[in-house]
Amino acid sequence: MAGPLEYNATLESREDFSDVLSTFRVVPDEPIAPDEARAFVPGQYMTLGLNNDEAPDLGSVRRPMSIASAPHQRETLDFYIRYVSSPASNNPLTHLLWKLKSGDRLYMRNRPAGKFTVEDTIGTNDARTWIYVAAGTGLAPFTSIVFDDAHTNPSGSLARHVVMHGSSYDHELGYRKELESLAQERDLRYLPSVSRPQHCPDWSGASGRVEDFFKAERLADTEQRMQMGEGSLTPDNTAIFICGLNGTIQQTIERLLPRGFIPDNRRIKRALGVEDRPSSIFFEQYDNEPIVDIKNEDEVARLKALLPST
Numbered sequence: 001m002a003g004p005l006e007y008n009a010t011l012e013s014r015e016d017f018s019d020v021l022s023t024f025r026v027v028p029d030e031p032i033a034p035d036e037a038r039a040f041v042p043g044q045y046m047t048l049g050l051n052n053d054e055a056p057d058l059g060s061v062r063r064p065m066s067i068a069s070a071p072h073q074r075e076t077l078d079f080y081i082r083y084v085s086s087p088a089s090n091n092p093l094t095h096l097l098w099k100l101k102s103g104d105r106l107y108m109r110n111r112p113a114g115k116f117t118v119e120d121t122i123g124t125n126d127a128r129t130w131i132y133v134a135a136g137t138g139l140a141p142f143t144s145i146v147f148d149d150a151h152t153n154p155s156g157s158l159a160r161h162v163v164m165h166g167s168s169y170d171h172e173l174g175y176r177k178e179l180e181s182l183a184q185e186r187d188l189r190y191l192p193s194v195s196r197p198q199h200c201p202d203w204s205g206a207s208g209r210v211e212d213f214f215k216a217e218r219l220a221d222t223e224q225r226m227q228m229g230e231g232s233l234t235p236d237n238t239a240i241f242i243c244g245l246n247g248t249i250q251q252t253i254e255r256l257l258p259r260g261f262i263p264d265n266r267r268i269k270r271a272l273g274v275e276d277r278p279s280s281i282f283f284e285q286y287d288n289e290p291i292v293d294i295k296n297e298d299e300v301a302r303l304k305a306l307l308p309s310t
Contacts, residue, residue: 002059005049007105012076013184014102020083021137021172023068024097025076028108038071040112041119042144046077049107050096058091062107066140066177066243066284070147077108080140081175116141116284121264122239129237131162133252134208135244136172139165141284142243143175150182158188160247162226166193166210166248169201189226213246214255216248235260235280242283249283256281257306268292271300272307 008029015023026048032039040046040120049062084094100106118124119230132142139151146161158216167173173192182188191213206213213222220230233256240261242249262269264279271294285291 004108009108043117043141043146044112044114047109068140133242135248138244158186162189166188170200210253240281
């Protein structure tokens with residue numbers, strides 16, 4: 001059982017998109033990295049924690065949460081979080097978070113962490129188009145990246161960013177207004193999709209899971225939506241970032257293998273025999289389940305057959 005946490009942050013406010021999806025805005029007692037130019041690198045996470053006061057025998061709980069806000073928002077940090085309805089733990093953090101109201105106290109580790117950043121993957125000077133494939137709250141690191149670029153280059157185009165965001169319902173498309181505004185005013189390419197359009201009478205956009213943008217029969221349409229020429233979605237001019245469900249990561253990798261995209265995972269690359277090829281798909285996992293069952297020879301052979309010969 002984890003010992004009690006000493007609270008060092010305050011919940012300033014929260015925005016509820018639904019009963020199970022919210023943005024929490026947190027104010028740390030002490031500034032994050034006050035001597036650094038940026039409080040954190042977009043794509044990093046912080047660890048949030050709470051004591052279970054109603055069941056003290058369960059102790060405290062801490063979990064890493066991606067930062068959804070940009071580094072210039074130094075006084076507060078935003079976290080885009082889904083309530084876990086069927087938790088694996090008997091002391092889930094989200095069940096405690098959902099009881100918080102503005103002004104309540106919580107713990108936040110005063111140090112950002114994580115390597116799922118542009119700097120740590122392709123580098124900020126990479127001239128390709130950057131596609132962000134986000135399932136649900138997997139959007140968080142990508143809003144941080146996009147909002148940071150929008151702030152750092154206030155008059156520049158955001159056309160190199162493509163935000164693909166999937167949710168079950170249209171009202172669960174977090175940051176939709178902000179992203180639509182950037183698409184209209186700054187050329188951000190924003191492709192939202194809902195997987196249950198039959199329950200969204202006002203929705204007229206794309207339907208299906210976010211990874212469905214990469215189905216073979218939809219690739220040409222997806223390229224057109226991204227203002228790219230047909231057949232031009234290749235690793236030569238595009239880098240892919242994925243955050244969300246394992247199924248989203250696995251299906252995106254599988255559907256883009258025929259275009260020559262290679263996942264940034266040493267074990268997967270070794271199994272597929274592509275260790276000498278540069279990585280072009282980068283992903284962040286929420287759990288430890290393997291994305292590709294590299295011990296399954298038939299599965300590995302099937303994926304190898306999808307790769308282009310050169």
